[in-house]
């Protein structure tokens with residue numbers, strides 16, 4: 001099984017990664033980057049509201065790089081990810097109440113969780129401690145991880161944040177892992 005990584009882009013975690021065996025969509029195998037982009041554009045809200053959530057070319061390029069990064073996360077945690085939100089065109093972003101100018105709107109960000117691996121907090125810690133390149137990693141409300149890639153040609157910030165509520169806003173770093181999180185992580 002080999003993944004079709006786009007040309008002129010860096011394979012995830014080069015040197016430490018075996019053949020990708022984990023896909024981030026539930027029922028398919030990881031066999032083409034096209035599948036990844038399709039998965040990242042899927043939205044129940046878009047379908048329900050008749051919104052055409054198709055990416056244009058620059059967005060597609062971002063989605064390809066995002067898909068690579070998410071694949072690296074799958075390999076890191078040894079499990080598919082549950083993508084809860086990927087690309088959101090402007091009208092979809094408005095429909096779901098997304099922040100204006102969100103990296104979701106440029107195909108640079110996805111929200112996901114991975115219950116087989118552990119809590120969102122545990123997942124965020126694992127990614128932060130890895131060598132995976134990302135722009136922003138945000139643990140949102142303790143419930144999911146928001147991960148983004150830098151725009152083409154820009155330096156990834158590798159910024160780690162968390163947010164508990166809107167009033168408090170974004171805070172640097174991650175909350176510490178609790179004992180319960182650590183033991184939950186051992187359960188397979």
Ligand SMILES: [Zn+2]
Nearest residue numbers: 109110111146
């Ligand atoms: Zn997000």
